[in-house]
Structures are given as C-alpha cells and as structure tokens.
Amino acid sequence: MSTSQKLSVQALQWSGHSLKVLDQRLLPETIAYDEYNDAAGVTEAIASMRVRGAPAIGIAAAYGVVLSAMRHYPNADWQSAVEQDIQQLAASRPTAVNLFWALDKMRRLLAQNPAEPIAALTQLAEQIHAEDIAANHAMGERGADVIGDAKAVLTHCNAGALATGGYGTALGVIRSLHKRGQLQNVYADETRPWLQGARLTVWELAQDGIPATLIADSAAAWLMKSGKVDWIIVGADRIAANGDVANKIGTYSLAVLAKQHGVKVMVAAPSSTFDFSMENGDSIEIEQRNPKELLPDCYLNDGSLVDAWNPVFDVTPAALISAIVTERGVVIDPGLHGVRSLAPC
Numbered sequence: 001m002s003t004s005q006k007l008s009v010q011a012l013q014w015s016g017h018s019l020k021v022l023d024q025r026l027l028p029e030t031i032a033y034d035e036y037n038d039a040a041g042v043t044e045a046i047a048s049m050r051v052r053g054a055p056a057i058g059i060a061a062a063y064g065v066v067l068s069a070m071r072h073y074p075n076a077d078w079q080s081a082v083e084q085d086i087q088q089l090a091a092s093r094p095t096a097v098n099l100f101w102a103l104d105k106m107r108r109l110l111a112q113n114p115a116e117p118i119a120a121l122t123q124l125a126e127q128i129h130a131e132d133i134a135a136n137h138a139m140g141e142r143g144a145d146v147i148g149d150a151k152a153v154l155t156h157c158n159a160g161a162l163a164t165g166g167y168g169t170a171l172g173v174i175r176s177l178h179k180r181g182q183l184q185n186v187y188a189d190e191t192r193p194w195l196q197g198a199r200l201t202v203w204e205l206a207q208d209g210i211p212a213t214l215i216a217d218s219a220a221a222w223l224m225k226s227g228k229v230d231w232i233i234v235g236a237d238r239i240a241a242n243g244d245v246a247n248k249i250g251t252y253s254l255a256v257l258a259k260q261h262g263v264k265v266m267v268a269a270p271s272s273t274f275d276f277s278m279e280n281g282d283s284i285e286i287e288q289r290n291p292k293e294l295l296p297d298c299y300l301n302d303g304s305l306v307d308a309w310n311p312v313f314d315v316t317p318a319a320l321i322s323a324i325v326t327e328r329g330v331v332i333d334p335g336l337h338g339v340r341s342l343a344p345c
C-alpha cells in the first residue's frame with residue numbers, strides 16, 4: 001500500500017445493524033474490517049485491541065450495547081440480558097474511563113424505559129460518536145492556539161483518528177497546527193511494546209501529508225537535549241480531579257525528561273476522559289497485559305525461562321504537565337489549579 005494514499009479508513013463504521021471494526025493489529029500492511037453483530041464480539045474486539053484508544057473503545061462499547069438490545073429485545077427479561085452484556089463490555093479493558101463513561105450513559109438511558117429502546121440507544125451511540133469527532137476538532141483548535149508557533153513536536157502512542165471517532169486528540173492538535181502552516185515536523189515515539197507509534201501514528205500522519213519522523217522510545221531524551229522539539233503532545237486514558245493523567249506507558253518518562261530539558265507537555269483529551277471521582281492518579285487501575293506482547297519469540301518458544309512485566313499505562317503527575325486541553329476549555333499548569341474548572345456544571 002502506498003503511504004501517499006489519502007486516509008479513508010475509520011476505526012469504527014456503524015452500518016445501522018452491525019459494527020465494523022478496523023483491525024488495528026494488522027496496520028499498516030493490511031486494512032481489514034471485522035463485522036460484529038453482538039456485544040460479545042465487540043467485547044473481544046476491544047480486549048484484543050482490534051480497536052484501541054480511549055475514545056474509540058468508549059464509542060465501540062456504546063454500539064455494543066445497541067447490538068445487545070437488538071439481540072435481546074423484546075424477549076422476556078431482555079433488560080437483564082443487556083445489563084449482563086454491559087458488564088462484559090466493561091470488563092474488556094480497565095484503564096480508559098471513556099469506556100465506563102459511555103456504558104453509564106447507555107445504562108442510564110435504558111433505566112428511563114424508552115418506548116422504542118433500540119431506536120433510542122442507537123441515537124445515543126451515534127451521538128456519542130459524533131460528539132467525539134466534534135470535540136476533537138474543538139480541542140485541536142484550542143491546542144493549536146496554546147502552542148502558537150512551535151516548529152516541531154513529539155507525540156507518543158497513537159492519539160489520532162484511529163484512537164477516536166475521527167480527527168484525534170493529540171493528533172487533532174497536530175492536524176490543526178499543520179493546517180495553520182506552522183508545524184515543520186512531528187516526531188513519533190515507536191511506543192513499545194505494541195508499536196502504536198510506529199505502526200499507526202506515522203502511518204496516519206503520512207496519509208495527511210504531515211511530515212513525521214519515527215524515533216525509538218529511548219531516543220526521546222537525546223531528541224529533547226538536541227533542542228529539536230518545543231512541545232510533547234499526548235492523549236489520555238483517564239484524568240483525575242487533581243490533573244494527574246493516565247496514558248500509554250512511557251508518557252511519564254517523557255514528562256520527566258521534558259522537565260529536565262525545558263520542553264512543554266500538552267495533554268489533549270475530551271471531557272469523557274475525566275474521572276472526578278478520583279482525587280488523584282494513585283487509584284487509577286493500570287492495565288497489565290500479557291508478557292507475550294513484550295517477549296521476543298525465541299523466549300516464547302523455549303517455555304517459561306524468562307518473565308516480563310507489561311504494564312501498558314502509567315500516571316503522569318499534574319505538576320509535570322504544562323496544559324490540559326479539552327473541548328470545553330484549557331487548564332494551564334494543572335498542577336497548580338487542578339481540573340475541576342473543566343467539570344460539567
């Protein structure tokens with residue numbers, strides 16, 4: 001596949017009766033969609049990371065609830081069958097709060113006993129999807145305003161169209177900066193061990209003709225020391241009330257390095273990423289994934305000789321973050337101010 005091909009792929013496509021999920025494990029070599037007709041399939045698609053990225057898994061889960069209602073309504077006790085599916089969806093991944101936020105919204109709607117539940121749930125899932133895209137565009141503009149004339153930025157993981165309803169959070173800011181003609185280069189960490197940066201981010205940026213340079217995660221300190229980047233821009237999986245941010249493993253190390261080198265750190269995330277029930281990041285559950293994602297094949301083949309520790313998120317203290325950008329507004333220096341000003345009224 002040519003990298004100059006225009007981006008026409010979306011992580012999720014709702015057909016009205018099924019959910020098509022782009023299998024991100026196969027990118028960039030292969031663009032293939034799997035089609036799901038029930039919540040169990042969507043749960044598996046999230047757990048296996050066919051679809052990944054905090055907003056995208058929330059949207060997928062919302063459609064999963066619609067598929068559940070389509071399967072069970074109007075059987076006797078259909079509501080408890082849907083509730084069981086919601087619980088299954090909620091168990092797919094633990095860290096991104098957008099998943100639980102979307103499921104709660106769907107559950108609250110069900111509790112209102114709508115006269116036509118399938119139509120009502122479909123409308124809500126489509127709304128969650130559309131609002132995420134709109135939020136990304138809004139925070140893209142806000143983030144670009146904050147950054148002003150930065151020439152080069154570094155991003156981590158993939159917080160792009162592939163991780164959201166479309167446009168992206170961190171990559172949304174980058175897209176908006178690029179449209180303004182200010183950005184000369186985007187450095188992308190490869191993001192070990194799953195390689196979201198190498199497989200997804202540089203590919204996604206290439207589709208849009210945005211100059212991107214891949215670096216090994218371990219090159220980030222030297223990149224900053226060399227004065228090559230002005231800002232680090234990342235997404236988030238959960239933001240606590242004091243502004244602590246859970247995001248892809250390695251974000252914390254970048255923020256520590258940024259402090260040493262006078263580089264600023266921006267977190268761009270929709271409001272659905274906030275968890276005001278958590279005072280700080282200490283209580284955020286950090287997903288541990290299978291060590292097999294980390295271990296080279298030769299170790300896998302010779303049994304259990306070597307163990308691996310594979311936490312896939314970390315928490316960056318608010319004090320290391322220069323700005324948190326949402327569709328509702330921006331907090332500069334969240335370590336001083338917290339993020340309660342961004343809470344819904």
Ligand SMILES: CSC[C@@H](O)[C@@H](O)C(=O)COP(=O)(O)O
Pocket residue numbers: 052053054055096156157158159160163164168169170196234235236237247248249312
């Ligand atoms: C807009 S996506 C923000 C985050 O979800 C992203 O940075 C991230 O950590 C994704 O992790 P992943 O394990 O690929 O789901």
